[in-house]
Amino acid sequence: GQNIDQPTEMTATEGAIVQINCTYQTSGFNGLFWYQQHAGEAPTFLSYNVLDGLEEKGRFSSFLSRSKGYSYLLLKELQMKDSASYLCAALDYQLTFGKGTKLSVIP
Amino acid sequence: EPEVTQTPSHQVTQMGQEVILRCVPISNHLYFYWYRQILGQKVEFLVSFYNNEISEKSEIFDDQFSVERPDGSNFTLKIRSTKLEDSAMYFCASRSPRGGFYNEQFFGPGTRLTVL
Numbered sequence A: 001g002q003n004i005d006q007p008t009e010m011t012a013t014e015g016a017i018v019q020i021n022c023t024y025q026t027s028g029f030n031g032l033f034w035y036q037q038h039a040g041e042a043p044t045f046l047s048y049n050v051l052d053g054l055e056e057k058g059r060f061s062s063f064l065s066r067s068k069g070y071s072y073l074l075l076k077e078l079q080m081k082d083s084a085s086y087l088c089a090a091l092d093y094q095l096t097f098g099k100g101t102k103l104s105v106i107p
Numbered sequence B: 001e002p003e004v005t006q007t008p009s010h011q012v013t014q015m016g017q018e019v020i021l022r023c024v025p026i027s028n029h030l031y032f033y034w035y036r037q038i039l040g041q042k043v044e045f046l047v048s049f050y051n052n053e054i055s056e057k058s059e060i061f062d063d064q065f066s067v068e069r070p071d072g073s074n075f076t077l078k079i080r081s082t083k084l085e086d087s088a089m090y091f092c093a094s095r096s097p098r099g100g101f102y103n104e105q106f107f108g109p110g111t112r113l114t115v116l
Helices: none
Strands: A003-005 A009-013 A018-025 A032-037 A044-049 A053-057 A060-065 A070-075 A084-091 A095-097 A101-106 B005-007 B010-013 B019-024 B031-037 B043-050 B053-057 B065-068 B075-079 B088-095 B111-115
Touching (some): A003 A084, A032 A060, A032 A070, A044 A060, B010 B019
Parallel strands (some): A009 A101
Antiparallel strands (some): A003 A018, B031 B043, B065 B075
């Protein structure tokens, strides 16, 4: 079976750094995706990790520890437009999504 | 930039009616997917499709659902007899074969299905 856990909501201040954690338990594993989803819109791809370690992409970084079944998404220099839900998704032969973390960025 | 498109953006139907949701994947992509998201809940995988056949499907994808690639560009999801609990946003996604199994899936904007 598949189980993805992430916090339901987080609040952070504009210009700050925020880390969104995700733990997963899957029967098979072919990588971990992070997607951003604004309300009423489609998910958009942010990052993908399949090997342990940190992947950096501009203001966004994602980390994976396969032995711990753990990932995080790090957002730096937060902007108001970063207010959205962030979806952690584990891939075996299909993508299984977590419930998403609703991030609110406040001035 | 190429994108996945879906029509209609919003579909309202009566319980028991058939609906067909349409998607046009990115043109050089070969892997296609349908997901649904009930309001306030997580995105759920329904089905994946490759080489004109279903490759994976979830428990949600029962006999009421079917998928088809009727021509070289469209990918459709049919729900034969809609139920109230089918009300959700339905997302189509596609993936390129290049780079192997791990390429990102590109999502369409979704069709909001409301069953009355």
